Every structure is written in structure tokens, then in C-alpha cells.
Amino acid sequence: MNTIRNEDVPSSPDYRHLSSIAGIAIELRYATPDNFVGRDLYSPHDCAWLHRDAAAALEQAVAWLAQRRPGSKLLVLDALRPQRVQEQLWAALQGTELLGYLAEPTRGSIHSFGMAVDLTIVDEQGRELDMGTGFDDLSELSHPALEQQMLAKGAISVEQIANRELLRGAMFQAGFVGINSEWWHFDCGDRVQVRATFTRVL
Numbered sequence: 001m002n003t004i005r006n007e008d009v010p011s012s013p014d015y016r017h018l019s020s021i022a023g024i025a026i027e028l029r030y031a032t033p034d035n036f037v038g039r040d041l042y043s044p045h046d047c048a049w050l051h052r053d054a055a056a057a058l059e060q061a062v063a064w065l066a067q068r069r070p071g072s073k074l075l076v077l078d079a080l081r082p083q084r085v086q087e088q089l090w091a092a093l094q095g096t097e098l099l100g101y102l103a104e105p106t107r108g109s110i111h112s113f114g115m116a117v118d119l120t121i122v123d124e125q126g127r128e129l130d131m132g133t134g135f136d137d138l139s140e141l142s143h144p145a146l147e148q149q150m151l152a153k154g155a156i157s158v159e160q161i162a163n164r165e166l167l168r169g170a171m172f173q174a175g176f177v178g179i180n181s182e183w184w185h186f187d188c189g190d191r192v193q194v195r196a197t198f199t200r201v202l
Contacts, residue, residue, distance in 0.1 A: 068166070073122050
């Protein structure tokens with residue numbers, strides 16, 4: 001498997017900084033204490049990067065959203081997550097029921113290839129749309145696969161599902177793929193192919 005150190009990403013032509021993508025907002029939650037581990041996992045590393053393929057796809061998603069909901073923006077919550085941070089997250093969740101939400105480090109997260117992104121939508125005032133849960137809410141309420149079940153129970157609303165569908169609409173038409181357990185997570189393309197052919201960032 002090809003690997004590259006996070007420190008060497010800025011000098012590689014394979015990656016683009018999030019600041020080069022017009023029309024998005026950026027708030028990397030793992031670079032703050034506002035995440036489920038409760039501490040900054042990224043400093044001093046700059047993790048505001050995506051593989052150039054994922055960055056180009058994200059630009060398509062931005063354009064689609066701008067047409068359908070002018071004034072709103074995609075808010076990127078996580079992008080490139082180096083393998084060493086994935087290992088820290090894995091260690092932090094040991095002994096809990098939350099390990100199922102995380103890719104086991106030897107297999108690797110698609111985030112560590114710069115080919116996955118976590119995001120939500122903010123409105124014209126910069127407020128996050130109500131998705132029924134916050135980012136990293138590791139409960140069944142966050143599962144796209146269970147939305148109709150949660151709606152029937154009154155746990156989430158029609159409006160919250162519509163907001164999630166707006167996000168999925170933007171991402172799916174750009175070639176991203178969602179997962180069953182997190183409304184905010186999208187892979188750029190097929191994860192099996194990514195693991196087999198892309199470079200992992202350590």
C-alpha cells in the first residue's frame with residue numbers, strides 16, 4: 001500500500017486544501033474539543049485537505065446546492081483524517097459500544113485517503129440546518145437507514161429528513177456515497193477501490 005506522511009501532503013499534487021474550494025464553510029471538529037472524544041486531535045497537523053478527486057466532486061456538490069438553495073453552504077466538519085488520528089479515535093472508544101462507528105485502523109478509514117468528507121448544510125445566516133441530531137451523535141437517530149422507522153416513532157420530523165435529503169441530493173449527484181449509520185458521512189466513490197488504489201495518509 002502506498003502511504004504519505006501528513007506533513008508531506010502540502011507538497012503533493014494529489015491533494016487540495018479546503019480553502020481552495022469556493023462556496024464552502026469549514027469547521028473541522030476534531031481540531032477543536034467539540035467532538036465525541038472531547039479534545040483537539042489534529043493540532044499541530046493541518047487536516048483541511050482532500051484528495052483532488054474528492055475536492056472536484058465537492059465542487060460539483062457546491063454548485064448543485066447553490067442552484068437549489070441559494071445562500072446556503074456546505075459546512076465541512078471533517079475531511080482528511082490521518083491514520084495516526086484514526087488510531088487515537090479507535091483507542092478512545094475501546095470498551096464502548098461505539099466501535100461499530102469507526103473503521104478498524106488496519107483496514108483504515110476512507111478519511112485517511114482524503115476520499116471521505118463529513119459535512120452538513122448552513123443557511124444564509126450561517127446556522128446549521130436541523131438534521132435531527134448533531135454531528136457525531138452516535139445513536140440510531142443518526143442512521144439514514146432507520147429514518148422512516150424514527151419518523152414513525154416521532155423521534156425525527158419530516159423537515160429534519162428533508163434537510164438530510166437535501167444534503168444527500170447534493171452529494172449523491174456529485175458521485176459521493178453515503179453510509180447507513182451517519183447522515184453526515186460521504187465517501188467519494190467505492191471504498192473497496194479507494195483502499196486498493198489510493199495513498200493512505202499517515
